[in-house]
Amino acid sequence: MSTTTTEALSATTLLRFATAGSVDDGKSTLVGRLLHDSKSVLTDQLEAVERASASRGQEGPDLALLTDGLRAEREQGITIDVAYRYFATPRRRFILADTPGHVQYTRNMVTGASTAELTVILVDARNGVVEQTRRHAAIAALLRVPHAVLAVNKMDLVDYEESVFAAIAEEFTAYATELGVPEVTAIPISALAGDNVVDPSANMDWYGGPTVLEHLETVPVSHDLAHCHARLPVQYVIRPQTAEHPDYRGYAGQIAAGTFRVGEEVTILPSGRTTRIAGIDLLGRPVDVAWTTQSVTVLLEDDIDVSRGDLIVPTKDAPATTQDVEATVCHVADAPLTVGHRVLLKHGTRTVKAIVKDIPSRLTLDDLSLHPHPGQLVANDIGRVKIRTAEPLPVDSYADSRRTGSFILIDPSDGTTLTAGMVGESFAAPEPVKDDPDGDGWDF
């Protein structure tokens, strides 16, 4: 990185993205190449990798050692869990959720994709779109990751043939579009040789698009908030009770979606009481308007009962509250999730008791077929679940809001995180999954 001024550096935006790829697709090499060629690997880190590679009898530095951080991972040569990596260019900062491609891929990819705005899906140019590619596309679609990059890797092994790339890109884009992935960018690369990762390839004159890094630097990071439902989950009530601030009562939280303005009429859920926003403090500074994902403190005109777990929403755009939640879930714990299971459900800042009423279907990611009434979901399973909550919850459809449409299930006995949940329909696509023709389920 060149020496730029503080102002110029801090004006950059942040992009969170996740990688997905199976064992031999070259994911570690791509990640290593991105870090290395963007000059994010520093001398002492590279020396450590060289030392470790040499002590294992390897000839060159093994870039996978940059990312395999745990003793067991190095000993077994596998990647156990999601790791987060950081790199920067003068244009943007990046948080990379580096997800392993091994057996436990589904829950790991779901974890990585939950906070990602972009997914890089790798395929081997020699193999094309395979089952694993379809799984990755399906997870990206389920998690509603706004952007997908198809990185067709190992182009050097197919003589940098345009026709090979074009066929794979076409097949993948058709499949992803059918699933409702909003935007697919296909890029032909060789992670090993460095083609089109950071630097444009001299071997593929026929490709006129961006390199992987260039695309990561320029993809838009936020949506048009004017069309978002505004949502503020109350985290904490700030009451100084000091001589200076005897009556200050602020509702602190991170705006989950949309924008809030001073003077706006708002409703507190689940109570349904209505008031107006008297003021907004943006970490100590009063502002007229605030938006996602700012952490703010809201002051209300009327002295009504508001506490942690409540949701502040515009009165004209309030979600319905319900005790019956139907969702697509990914089970992330080793012990299975069964019908009748008593759990805790954390939605926003509210945690309530809940019971699993039904598991209508399990989804096979390979072909998106449905297995009806599987009885239980085991680790890495994705399925539809009906949950009854002890108290009404103001949930949105995950399609409308990734933050207020998501929840986790927790085992009340030992606190284990059991399941990741997404409220409403699974895919944005017209009809790939439809498990409840009677339609007694979700209604927004």
Next chain:
Amino acid sequence: MTTVATAAEGTDSPYALSHLDALESEGVHIFREVAGEFENPVILFSGGKDSIVMLHLALKAFAPAAVPFSLLHVDTGHNFPEVLEYRDRTVEKHGLRLHVASVQDYIDRGVLKERADGTRNPLQTLPLTEKIQSERFDAVFGGGRRDEEKARAKERVFSLRDEFSQWDPRRQRPELWNLYNGRHAPGEHVRVFPLSNWTELDVWQYIAREGIELPQIYFAHEREVFARNGMWLTAGEWGGPKDGESVEKRLVRYRTVGDMSCTGAVDSDARTLDAVITEIAASRLTERGATRADDKLSEAAMEDRKREGYF
């Protein structure tokens, strides 16, 4: 100080947050989640830049009310006097309560033994974990960042520790969206890392933007140092220099603040925040690689210490 929520350049949206605003907002969210869900949290505060930024975020998160947490410092007995002075001044300025767990006490009582290499960092684990147990802290904020070290790259924001304060990287809870799970059994606690997603450069840029005061050892100054294992260590009663090591006066600064026996200074003429930021942006060494001896002990040094309960 620049304005708090400037729209970032290079985007098509007026609502895009700059990366520092995004990181700040996330850090504040984490502090408020802990305040909302735990009974007795504490902030690990060493007087180093990361814990100083943590405290700054906590002050902003609960303003105009006071920070609803106390502070805990693990004093190795070999701390830099300038840093201890900064610590005490900060505690007083904000009306906070400070707990101190003292490594020297443990050595004096014969519970811990001085190591042959004189390094006291590994000795911090026992005083820390015993203090957590005796004060019944259920959430312990640490300034650890995932960019520091590859074992840390695997650390969760909410990281459950068992009754022996141990970390088991294979049994971590998946962390989904921003739905942090703070459930724990009695005796267990959760380590919380609000700066997980920050890099060293982010920390320095944020310090500059917010105008946060730091201990002076972070800026270039003349100091009596001697060379050991490729680092400049401060001469002092803690045990240096030894035979064959000679003291010289150099213009140096510190990139990290820790135990004097294992925290090295770097040659630098960066006397201002801007100069420090320029220097770090151009550096080809990580801060730990440049200045921490204890991380070089083995390939898994950090992981092994974290497993035992170290921060």
